[in-house]
Amino acid sequence: MRHDDLLVAVAAAVAQAEQFDQALIIAQMMERGYLQDTAFQAIAAAWAQSGQAAHALDLTEQIDTPGEKVAALSHIAIALIQAGQIDQGLTVLEQAFAVTPNN
Numbered sequence: 098m099r100h101d102d103l104l105v106a107v108a109a110a111v112a113q114a115e116q117f118d119q120a121l122i123i124a125q126m127m128e129r130g131y132l133q134d135t136a137f138q139a140i141a142a143a144w145a146q147s148g149q150a151a152h153a154l155d156l157t158e159q160i161d162t163p164g165e166k167v168a169a170l171s172h173i174a175i176a177l178i179q180a181g182q183i184d185q186g187l188t189v190l191e192q193a194f195a196v197t198p199n200n
Contacts, residue, residue: 101132109139115147121156134162142172150177154189167193 104127112120117140124136137160144153153173160166170193177186 101127105132105136105139108136109143112140112143115143117144117147117149117152131162131165134160134165138165138169138172141169142176145173145176148176148180150180150182150185150189163197167196170196 104123108120108123111123120136120140120143124133124140127133127136137156141153141156141160144150144156150173153169153176157166157169157173160169170189174186174190174193177183177189
């Protein structure tokens with residue numbers, strides 16, 4: 098396993114433990130690119146599931162890879178809808194669709 102692959106897995110696990118500051122530090126140690134975006138996506142998803150959608154949405158601004166951005170926004174939308182915030186969840190889902198409008 099490559100160094101950055103391992104860091105993605107560790108950042109995701111730390112985020113699932115709701116240690117978001119530490120997860121971000123781990124992700125920021127990585128080289129900018131797809132794998133860092135994958136880590137950011139995992140952190141955003143965990144943040145959203147913990148009820149902190151605003152932090153998750155802020156983090157999506159740092160994701161450049163379209164597929165990872167769509168995944169993060171989709172996780173956030175689902176978490177919002179599951180929390181009963183239907184309108185906000187649908188708004189985030191529209192943002193996800195706008196990332197890759199031709200797909």
